[in-house]
Amino acid sequence: DKGRVLICSGDPKGFLYTTETCSEFELTLEWKYPRDEDGNSGVLVYTQDEPRIWPTSMQVQLHQPKVGSVFPSGDATSDQSSELANDLARPVNTWNEGKIISRGGRLSVEVNGRKAGEVTGAKPSTGSIALQSEGSVVHFRRIRLRKIRAVKPVATPESVSRP
Numbered sequence: 001d002k003g004r005v006l007i008c009s010g011d012p013k014g015f016l017y018t019t020e021t022c023s024e025f026e027l028t029l030e031w032k033y034p035r036d037e038d039g040n041s042g043v044l045v046y047t048q049d050e051p052r053i054w055p056t057s058m059q060v061q062l063h064q065p066k067v068g069s070v071f072p073s074g075d076a077t078s079d080q081s082s083e084l085a086n087d088l089a090r091p092v093n094t095w096n097e098g099k100i101i102s103r104g105g106r107l108s109v110e111v112n113g114r115k116a117g118e119v120t121g122a123k124p125s126t127g128s129i130a131l132q133s134e135g136s137v138v139h140f141r142r143i144r145l146r147k148i149r150a151v152k153p154v155a156t157p158e159s160v161s162r163p
Helices: none
Strands: 005-008 013-018 025-031 044-048 055-060 070-073 095-102 108-111 114-119 127-134 138-147
Touching: 005 127, 025 044, 025 108, 044 095, 055 108, 055 114, 070 114, 127 138
Parallel strands: none
Antiparallel strands: 005 138, 013 127, 025 095, 025 138, 044 055, 044 127, 055 070, 095 108, 108 114
16 A cells, blocks of 8 residues: 555645644655656745745755755745755656755755755744645655654763862
């Protein structure tokens, strides 16, 4: 059993988002474009509650020729953007695997087991997670969200004060 598949028709343009906000997490998912060599969608991370296209968020690009790129959208900012033209995507009608890790405003992306885009200093660094409808038929499956506990600094022997 391959599980359930979420099918997005690509029209109208918009997004489906979580009602819960997230900041420290690992998101894994699979997607494919059944027919479109220029298929376009994305994962919007740290999405703000704005009724507009496109809302303030960091976009992880699922556009077939630039998959894995990361850049600010709306009023979001980051220390850099990570725009890639690459060959990370598998052929049309083949499932792709993605992993997005968020820690302290740093987003790291892997596509099909290979390192893709990464940005730091994302603002905002918390919000909903959204799947984008951007004109292409796209299928999603095996969407998993795992929250990561914020890492607290560990006291080292040098930092412990002694009486």
